[in-house]
Amino acid sequence: MKLQASGKSSTWFVYQKIVIVFIVLLLPLITMSLWLNFKGMSVSKDAILDSSFAGASFYSKQLDKEMYFIRNLQLELLNDQDLQKLGFRGGTLDNYEEVALIDQIRDRLATLTVSSEYVLNAGVYVESVGKTISTFSGVTNTPNVEMELISSLLSVKSKPSFYRSGDRIFFIETENNGKIWSYIEIARPKLLEALKEIAKLYPESEVLLGNKELGSILATEAEPAQTTGILALAGSGDLNSLETPTKGSMHGVDYFIIQNDVSSLGLELIMYVNQNEITRPLSQFITWFYTLFIIALIVLILYSFSVNLMIHRPLSKLVKAFHMIETDNLDITIESKSKDEFHYVFNSFNNMTLKLKHSIEENYEQKMALQLSQLKQLQSQINPHFLYNSFFNIYMMCKVNDAESAAELSQKLGSYYQYITRSGSDDVPFVKEYRHALDYCDIQCIRFSNRIAYEDGGPSGIPPAFSVPRLIIQPIVENVFEHAFVDGMDDGRIYINADYRDGRLRVTVEDNGRMVTDELIAQLGERLGDDSKQMEKTGLMNVHNRLRLKYGPESGLFISRSVYGGLKVELIIIDVSEEAS
Structure with a gap:
């Protein structure tokens, strides 16, 4: 069953999305509370006025x-x-x-x-x-x-x-x-007393009787400059309404001004009060509102912190663990101190990594066993004709009393079979593997009556302790003798070189044979690049698969046309330990 997640990919964290949704849902309530507060203040202020x-x-x-x-x-x-x-x-x-x-x-x-x-x-x-x-x-x-x-x-x-x-x-x-x-x-005292009664309608308010031409006739305010300024505001064009309270500012103070016409005296009765005095009864509501607003912000911060603590941190821990698994690090466990859903997820993750590690180890062991079996298979594939021809050559050398040549061929043939039939570790020093391939070339050159020769460029820069799997070079050389010179050419040449640079081993085997076509080279390249498990496990395929299994997909055999006219086979091994250092 395949589970598919809906929605587009996003760079936002889950907890950020949750907090944003919470803010989006909370914002209209805060906005409405602000509006209701200021609307209520405005209505109360208007009612007082x-x-x-x-x-x-x-x-x-x-x-x-x-x-x-x-x-x-x-x-x-x-x-x-x-x-x-x-x-x-x-x-x-x-x-x-x-x-x-x-x-x-x-x-x-x-x-x-x-x-x-x-x-x-x-x-x-x-x-x-x-x-x-x-x-x-x-x-x-x-x-x-x-x-x-x-x-x-x-x-x-x-x-x-x-x-x-x-x-x-x-x-x-x-x-x-x-x-x-x-x-x-x-x-006058009675008239002033009447004005003071009007001023009592609101605390801290003042009342004056006068107009712009005559000035202040009578006022509850003791300072003449104050009354003069109020008369100037009352006489201005935008504050000349006698129907509703108006506003004016003087010396940085905002005033509400109430004007009423006293026609019997040809004067105006003006009541003025500091705007702050009007809103003072509402100040406690403003204080409570801002207190609640701050509490809402604190709740939002605590909510964000709790979401971060309960959701984001466990998820981040889980994501980091998966990133470590992507780097092939399976020695990781996630500790959980809580008993919530994440505890179950972490335990499941730990069990998964443990099973995955065991599965990989088992798979690796199986592959190693397969590699060993392939080596054994390769060791068992001793060509009877090669053995028969070698003994026949020794027989002929003895008949013609060429004891020195017979002894040399016998020595190389014994060394050859001793190497391919030995048991023990699969890895051997590279110099021994290289020497074994040259022994094979010597034997084959004797078999072909010196019609075929090889040129050895010699290993270059190979570390003495550098080891490789057994039988990885000789099968390549064997392939040259079996396929490149079957037409009986008299001047066959094999060129062998090896060098080691920056953790990369390269062994090159080339020939000047005439039997390899471009189509055959392309077919060999496709077969080497095919990862199918049904591929044959002999010869070049055997060596290629063993190298890729042990050293990774960048290692193996690579086929191309040689500058000498025949086939060029490059054996490449990437030394992972050397690259890491």
Whole structure:
């Protein structure tokens, strides 16, 4: 059964993906919490401002109504019949009637004074009797202080909504072409007290009564510079709305400004408060919000750390172990201190590596046994004709009394069979293997009646202790004698060379035979490159497979055309131990 993983390859770690998904899922909640927090702050702030605006608007309307009420009483006083009679007939009335009218007017003034707490003093000036009548100074002949003060205020050409004399505020009206004056002094302390009541709508707020032209008439703020700046902000174009609270900044401080029109005085009642004072009740919610936000970040960090600890580290340990297996290092085990799923995975991995190691060892032993059996097979493949011809040559040499040649051939033949039939280790020093191949060449050259010769380039740079498997060069030379010179050529040559450089042994066997075609060379190359297990195990194939089994796929036999016209066989061995050092 084949299990296939879905999805595309990625360079992200698993725990990074988990953390990113967690953040993506958590981000909308954090964003919504932020929005709800600031939206709630905005709604609460607007509610506070609306409440303050409604309260200030209510008090300003009440004050405006009170001022209109006082003005109406003043106008009614001017139209009083007793005052009109005194104004028209003041010089013609007898003393009793004049005194009676004056008493009536005094009573009306007293009633006007008590009708509103904002009235400090109410009085009239009657030119026909030359007297001023007021609740403050009574009936006084003119000229007097009150009459002179009112006269100076009336000298203003354009009639204002009210008159000012220092800190004193007056309502002044005239009748009968200025022959009757009615003046009412507004109680400044009471008016200031009313402004302070409005300021109590919100802590730390201040209220002023005034406008841009006249400046601050009355204010709860003790600093004139502050009130002047607020009036400048209130009179600017973008803050001239009387419907909703507006904002302004002065000396780096943001203010909420609430304006209400007091038309009876031609002034504006302005309430202003530091924006921080408005948001101060909300500061604890802001603190809690940021505390929760920091807690959320800490939870995210702890979650990431826990995912890294519980998932990423075990996975990284497992991945590193697999990387080590890829380098053929099977002496590795993963320790697990937990009892979770990774404990099972690690134990399974350890069991797998152990079984794999045992399987490789068994396979290696089998291959070594196969290699030994191939060597035994090669040793048993002694050509009877080669043995018969060798003995026949010795016989003929004895017949012709060539004892020296017979002795030499007998010695080489004995050395040859002693080498191929010996038991023991499969590996022998290279110089012995090379000498054995030359002995074979000597025997064959005698057999072929010296029609064939060989040239030995000699080993070059071979380490004395360098060992190779037995019978790896002689089968190559044997192949030359069996196939290259079967046409009976008289001048056959074999060229043998060996050199060792940088951990690489190269043995070259070439001939000048005429029997090897390009097609045959190609076929031999394909057969040597085929990894099929059904290949024959004799001759060149036997040597090639043994070399690849022992030294790896880069070692073995390599076939090509020789520069001498025949076949060129290169035996290459990569000394892995030498390369590693």
